[in-house]
Amino acid sequence: MTASKQTLEEILNLAAAHFKVPREKLTPDDDFFKTLGIDSLQALDLLTRLEHHFHIELPDYELQGVSDFRTLADRIQARL
Amino acid sequence: MLNLDQYTCLGEALRDALDRWPNETCLIEADRDREKTRLTYSDFKEVALPLARALEDAEFGSDDRAAIIMSNQSKWLISAYAVFYRGGVLVPLDYKLTAAEHLQLLTHSKAKFLIVEYYLWRAIAQSPEFKNHKLKKVLVTEAPLGADLAGAHRWEDFRRKGDPGFIPREREDVACIVYSSGTGGRPKGCVLTHENYLEQCKSLTAWYPFWPGVRYLSILPTNHAIDFMVGFIGPFVCGACVVHLRTLRPEFVRDAFVRYKITYVALVPMILKNLERGLRAKFDELSAGKRFFLYRMIALNKALTRKQPKVGFSRKLLSQVHQGFGGELRAMFTGGAFVEPSTLQFFYDLGIPVANGYGLTEAGTSLTLNDLKPFRADTVGKPLPGVELRILNPDSDNIGEVAVHGKTVMSHYLDDPELTAQTIVDGWLVTGDLGRFDGNGHLQLFGRKKNMIVTEGGKNIYPEDIENAFDGLPVKEYCIFAANYLWPAKSLGREMLVLLLRLEPNQEFADALKQEIILRNRRLPDFKRVGGYLLCAKDFPRTASMKIKRNELAEDVRKVLGRAAVVEL
Numbered sequence: 001m002t003a004s005k006q007t008l009e010e011i012l013n014l015a016a017a018h019f020k021v022p023r024e025k026l027t028p029d030d031d032f033f034k035t036l037g038i039d040s041l042q043a044l045d046l047l048t049r050l051e052h053h054f055h056i057e058l059p060d061y062e063l064q065g066v067s068d069f070r071t072l073a074d075r076i077q078a079r080l
Numbered sequence: 081m082l083n084l085d086q087y088t089c090l091g092e093a094l095r096d097a098l099d100r101w102p103n104e105t106c107l108i109e110a111d112r113d114r115e116k117t118r119l120t121y122s123d124f125k126e127v128a129l130p131l132a133r134a135l136e137d138a139e140f141g142s143d144d145r146a147a148i149i150m151s152n153q154s155k156w157l158i159s160a161y162a163v164f165y166r167g168g169v170l171v172p173l174d175y176k177l178t179a180a181e182h183l184q185l186l187t188h189s190k191a192k193f194l195i196v197e198y199y200l201w202r203a204i205a206q207s208p209e210f211k212n213h214k215l216k217k218v219l220v221t222e223a224p225l226g227a228d229l230a231g232a233h234r235w236e237d238f239r240r241k242g243d244p245g246f247i248p249r250e251r252e253d254v255a256c257i258v259y260s261s262g263t264g265g266r267p268k269g270c271v272l273t274h275e276n277y278l279e280q281c282k283s284l285t286a287w288y289p290f291w292p293g294v295r296y297l298s299i300l301p302t303n304h305a306i307d308f309m310v311g312f313i314g315p316f317v318c319g320a321c322v323v324h325l326r327t328l329r330p331e332f333v334r335d336a337f338v339r340y341k342i343t344y345v346a347l348v349p350m351i352l353k354n355l356e357r358g359l360r361a362k363f364d365e366l367s368a369g370k371r372f373f374l375y376r377m378i379a380l381n382k383a384l385t386r387k388q389p390k391v392g393f394s395r396k397l398l399s400q401v402h403q404g405f406g407g408e409l410r411a412m413f414t415g416g417a418f419v420e421p422s423t424l425q426f427f428y429d430l431g432i433p434v435a436n437g438y439g440l441t442e443a444g445t446s447l448t449l450n451d452l453k454p455f456r457a458d459t460v461g462k463p464l465p466g467v468e469l470r471i472l473n474p475d476s477d478n479i480g481e482v483a484v485h486g487k488t489v490m491s492h493y494l495d496d497p498e499l500t501a502q503t504i505v506d507g508w509l510v511t512g513d514l515g516r517f518d519g520n521g522h523l524q525l526f527g528r529k530k531n532m533i534v535t536e537g538g539k540n541i542y543p544e545d546i547e548n549a550f551d552g553l554p555v556k557e558y559c560i561f562a563a564n565y566l567w568p569a570k571s572l573g574r575e576m577l578v579l580l581l582r583l584e585p586n587q588e589f590a591d592a593l594k595q596e597i598i599l600r601n602r603r604l605p606d607f608k609r610v611g612g613y614l615l616c617a618k619d620f621p622r623t624a625s626m627k628i629k630r631n632e633l634a635e636d637v638r639k640v641l642g643r644a645a646v647v648e649l
Contacts, residue, residue, distance in 0.1 A: 039536070040606065041328070
């Protein structure tokens with residue numbers, strides 16, 4: 001399932017706020033590990049934040065192999 | 081603890097453990113903050129024996145190989161027990177590999193049976209290589225009702241009534257085939273015997289004993305040698321309890337320490353750092369007065385535990401910090417990759433010793449470990465009882481290649497006599513790691529002689545295995561090296577992979593090429609990515625069969641280019 005623009009936008013806003021980076025520095029196809037300078041545990045932290053926001057539960061394995069915002073948004077959209 | 085000298089195989093020791101402590105809890109499994117399973121040793125037996133019987137009825141017996149691809153959970157251990165009960169050989173595979181890599185290792189190991197989680201099986205069954213698999217039976221855990229299992233059986237239904245036949249093995253028989261890495265061209269399947277495991281268990285528990293009531297938090301993947309030993313075999317033969325968490329989210333990991341009053345945990349350096357970061361942030365949030373008081377208490381603890389840890393004293397002095405870990409934590413284990421001494425010291429000063437160790441799959445779980453007599457943050461500890469270490473060809477600083485001899489060293493690499501002969505020489509396993517002993521018998525590591533890196537997540541990455549991700553790159557030729565192999569750093573930090581490029585004559589390094597490299601790199605799992613590239617002015621030296629002569633090429637690069645020439649991606 002392809003994520004809606006709104007879902008993607010909300011994820012980018014939350015990631016920017018969570019890691020305190022200017023929103024305009026983030027684009028959907030960014031490798032978030034690299035752009036945000038985070039490790040996989042910090043990515044899991046972000047996932048928790050996103051779960052609270054979207055009121056969903058994502059098992060850890062959903063994030064396996066995901067490193068860009070667009071794919072992350074697709075995974076979240078599938079559970080909305 | 082069971083007297084392991086009495087046993088010839090893991091199946092026998094585990095079988096006796098279930099009868100020895102029937103009423104002790106052996107397994108707790110939680111998903112986030114929801115407890116899913118709690119089993120006593122007697123409950124464990126009740127669940128495992130019908131599975132062993134079903135395996136028997138499916139003609140699974142002596143030396144048959146069964147692979148497990150699962151995240152850490154109770155069914156992992158129950159399945160492994162049933163395999164050992166039937167005299168089988170376990171092939172624990174890394175659940176984080178791709179489906180294609182899983183299929184490659186299943187083929188290489190010649191596993192006949194597979195026990196796998198549903199979401200992983202779905203990916204494997206959809207893989208193009210799936211049609212060639214040679215599996216006889218597949219058991220899938222946690223499959224939704226009505227799911228298409230592509231010919232597999234539901235693990236939960238795969239059970240039969242009646243006592244299964246127990247098949248004993250000899251000490252020299254194979255217990256496990258564990259892949260130390262090498263999912264690319266040359267899988268490295270370490271063949272480990274029952275003796276390897278029984279002896280390793282004996283030496284580890286001599287320094288860090290388990291007993292009924294001890295709770296070990298199992299976070300490292302159970303397919304990994306460390307968790308297999310300290311998150312399964314060790315606790316079980318001592319009547320202790322293993323706690324599984326189905327998530328690695330830091331907040332639930334922290335919560336599990338408290339909820340289950342964890343005694344021991346093994347962590348990769350990355351998680352350790354994460355814990356340190358969290359604690360430091362909490363300290364910073366304290367009012368100036370409270371923070372001042374806390375740091376005074378930490379300094380006092382440090383002064384009074386210089387010679388040896390005093391767990392009870394530290395728990396009282398720094399009770400709030402210890403309560404944050406459940407109040408029962410005795411030690412954390414780490415190793416596998418470089419750990420900053422400041423991180424180790426930070427925890428030790430809080431009264432939570434982190435036992436840093438050094439090991440490799442080829443030699444069981446661990447070769448050296450900090451014995452805390454006294455604690456040292458700058459070494460990987462002393463050789464464990466029964467492990468003999470030697471430094472080969474030491475230089476003027478006494479640094480040389482570490483070699484190991486002892487009952488924990490693997491038998492051989494599966495189906496690779498050439499690699500075995502290169503690795504085990506006259507009964508000594510050459511590790512490829514550079515080290516030296518200090519005056520107190522502690523081993524210090526100084527980098528690697530071999531072309532590989534160990535990530536902060538504890539994964540071994542061999543450059544050769546990821547080169548095919550750059551197949552067809554529009555350059556004349558390319559090769560990947562570990563930076564510390566090209567430029568020996570005499571330290572274990574700053575590990576990264578470097579892509580060495582040789583351009584076509586008159587080719588410029590264009591932005592399109594850089595973008596292509598970035599794109600290819602991004603398709604790799606984050607821990608396998610190259611950190612930078614380097615342009616080579618000469619053609620690569622090659623053998624008659626056109627293989628790159630890596631040593632010679634590394635030597636050429638070393639002569640003309642330094643680490644500073646690497647352009648970060």
